Amino acid sequence: MRLSGGVEWALHCCVVLSRGVEEPVPVARLAELYDVSPTYLAKHLQSLAADGLIESVRGKRGGYRLTRSAESITVLDVVRAIEGDGAAFVCTEIRQRGPCAAAAEDCQRACSIARVMIAAEEAWRSALRDVSIRDVADDVDRVAGKGALTRMRSWLAAAPSIGA
Amino acid sequence: MRLSGGVEWALHCCVVLSRGVEEPVPVARLAELYDVSPTYLAKHLQSLAADGLIESVRGKRGGYRLTRSAESITVLDVVRAIEGDGAAFVCTEIRQRGPCAAAAEDCQRACSIARVMIAAEEAWRSALRDVSIRDVADDVDRVAGKGALTRMRSWLAAAPSIGA
Ligand code: FES
Ligand code: FES
Numbered sequence: 001m002r003l004s005g006g007v008e009w010a011l012h013c014c015v016v017l018s019r020g021v022e023e024p025v026p027v028a029r030l031a032e033l034y035d036v037s038p039t040y041l042a043k044h045l046q047s048l049a050a051d052g053l054i055e056s057v058r059g060k061r062g063g064y065r066l067t068r069s070a071e072s073i074t075v076l077d078v079v080r081a082i083e084g085d086g087a088a089f090v091c092t093e094i095r096q097r098g099p100c101a102a103a104a105e106d107c108q109r110a111c112s113i114a115r116v117m118i119a120a121e122e123a124w125r126s127a128l129r130d131v132s133i134r135d136v137a138d139d140v141d142r143v144a145g146k147g148a149l150t151r152m153r154s155w156l157a158a159a160p161s162i163g164a
Numbered sequence: 165m166r167l168s169g170g171v172e173w174a175l176h177c178c179v180v181l182s183r184g185v186e187e188p189v190p191v192a193r194l195a196e197l198y199d200v201s202p203t204y205l206a207k208h209l210q211s212l213a214a215d216g217l218i219e220s221v222r223g224k225r226g227g228y229r230l231t232r233s234a235e236s237i238t239v240l241d242v243v244r245a246i247e248g249d250g251a252a253f254v255c256t257e258i259r260q261r262g263p264c265a266a267a268a269e270d271c272q273r274a275c276s277i278a279r280v281m282i283a284a285e286e287a288w289r290s291a292l293r294d295v296s297i298r299d300v301a302d303d304v305d306r307v308a309g310k311g312a313l314t315r316m317r318s319w320l321a322a323a324p325s326i327g328a
Contacts, residue, residue, distance in 0.1 A: 008277065090169075128280065
């Protein structure tokens with residue numbers, strides 16, 4: 001079980017977009033900040049936009065910005081935008097197979113095994129739902145020093161990248 | 165993020181092997197019980213054996229059996245045997261990239277984002293670690309009726325499958 005690499009990129013982008021000026025940031029500029037391919041980053045930003053977490057602003061000073069406050073965007077929102085919200089464990093109703101199969105009418109309730117797996121996923125989701133992008137940004141301030149995110153934000157707002 | 169289908173098979177096999185007689189069960193017989201390809205099932209049983217959760221007994225009445233009591237095998241043990249124990253979220257140190265990169269010496273502690281993701285996975289693992297195969301079997305008794313697992317176990321112990 002492996003999360004897509006896009007999760008790390010999307011979370012970093014949301015955290016940096018959450019701090020300081022609210023000016024939209026072009027994909028090319030974000031890509032420069034992280035020294036990554038703009039095409040690759042654009043794919044993940046489009047997933048965030050599709051889920052309504054960021055929006056694209058057109059025009060000369062266009063780019064992406066958060067659609068709402070960082071308090072109201074959870075880490076789970078971002079993970080879901082990238083990964084989709086399908087369950088990690090999918091029950092194929094093994095119990096209804098073969099010579100000792102349970103009857104379909106006895107299988108209204110999820111299987112004991114499925115319920116354990118679903119509860120564990122809910123614990124995972126709940127942990128990600130409890131933390132907002134604002135919380136993460138505050139923690140970066142604590143750990144990396146108050147200046148780190150502000151510096152990145154100023155860098156983003158400075159000279160536009162060539163061809164942005 | 166999707167768990168392999170083998171997780172559901174492996175858990176069902178461990179639960180059924182945990183009940184009743186302790187006689188080893190041939191792969192072919194387990195495959196018949198679930199009406200699934202023996203080759204497919206064998207692959208997952210081999211993963212369980214590689215992690216020491218089941219063992220293969222040779223001979224005419226050979227087959228697989230649990231190596232230890234069902235109380236001492238957790239759902240997490242089984243999931244790990246199938247999925248491996250790699251983390252779902254892998255931090256590639258994005259924070260150390262580009263013009264605003266954090267210095268390596270400031271990155272001894274995991275990134276704020278990575279720590280949230282790691283904590284969520286630990287919540288997931290912990291939920292799976294809290295439930296033993298015995299707990300699951302007891303729950304099946306409650307939900308599907310006390311007879312269900314015993315019936316399957318008797319069926320497994322009955323006539324050997326052709327070519328088992
Ligand atoms: S039938 Fe799917 S988990 Fe048991
Ligand atoms: S650097 Fe990897 S999660 Fe932040």
